[in-house]
Amino acid sequence: MHFIKQFALFWYDFIVGDDWVIAAGVVIALIVTAILVRNQINAWWLMLVAVVILLAISLLRETRKGH
C-alpha cells in the first residue's frame, strides 16, 4: 500500500508539478472547448486565453506565498 501511494505521488508530482491550479484549469478549459465545438463554435482561441490567465494566477499565487 505504501509503495502504491509513493508511486501515485511520484506521478502526480511529475505531471501536475508545483501547482494543481494549472492542471485543473487546463482540463476545465478543454472541456469547455469541447462543449463549444459540439455547439458549432470553433473555439480555437479559448485555450490561448485560458493558458495566459492560468499562468498569471499560478504565478501570483507563488509570489504571495513568501508574504
Add this chain to the structure above:
Amino acid sequence: MTTSAVILVLSTFLACAVEGVEALTVVLAVGVTRGWRSPLIAAGVATLALAALIVIFGPALSLLPIDALRLVVGTVLLIFGMGWLRKAILRASGYKALRDEAALYEREREQARTAGTEVRAGMDWYAFTLAFKGVFLEGLEVAFIVITFGATSKDTVPHSIQVATLGAVLALLAVVIAGALVHQPLSRVPENTLKFSVGLMLSAFGIFWGVEGTGVTWPGADLSILGILVFLTLASFGLVTMLRRMRERQTLTTAGAGMGMK
C-alpha cells in the same frame, strides 16, 4: 527534413540538454569524490533503462487512434510544459533563484564525501545509487517528452519516435563531451533560457494537439503552431515584466518601511 521534424528534434535536444547538464553535475560530483567506476556504470544502466522505456512505450502509444492520442498527450504535455514555463518565468523575474550548478556540485561532493562506504561485488553502492537516481530521474522527463512528442507527430514526421530520440541523443553526446573536456559542472550553460524555450515549445504543441483533439479546426492548420509559439512567447515576456515590476515595488516598499522604522 520538414519543419515539424526540425521542431521535434529541437524540442527533445533542448530538453535533454537541460536535464543532461543537471545529471552531469551529480555524476561528476560522485565520480570526483568516490571514484569513477560505479557512477559511470550507474549512468550507463540508467541510460539503458530510459532507452528501454522509449522502445516499449513509444510504439505502444503510437497504436492509439490519433484524435484520442492528441487529446490525452496534448493535455499532459500542456500541463507539463506550463510547469516548466512557470518555473522559468519565476526565475527570470527574480522570484526564484537561478539554478547554480557550481553550488549544487559542491553540495553533492560534500554529501558523497561524508557518506559511508559499502563495497560489494566491486561496486560502491552509495555512488551507484546516487548516480543512477540522478541520471534516471532527470532523464525520465526527456524520455516522457520523446515518447509523447514522437508518438503524436507520427502523422507529420516519418519515424517520429526515432527522430525525437535523435534530438535527445545529440544533446546527450554534446553534454557528455563538454563534461569530459571541462571536467567540472557546466555552470555557463544558460539553463533557464533553455528551460524557457522547452516550456514554450511543450506548451505550444500541447495547446495545438489538445485543442485539436476536442474537434477544433485550427486556422492555418499546422502553421498555427508558430502563431501559438509567438503568442505564448510574448505573453510570457509580459508576465516576466509584470513580476519584475511587482518585485521592484515590493523591494521599495520594504526599504521604505525599514527607513520609517529608523
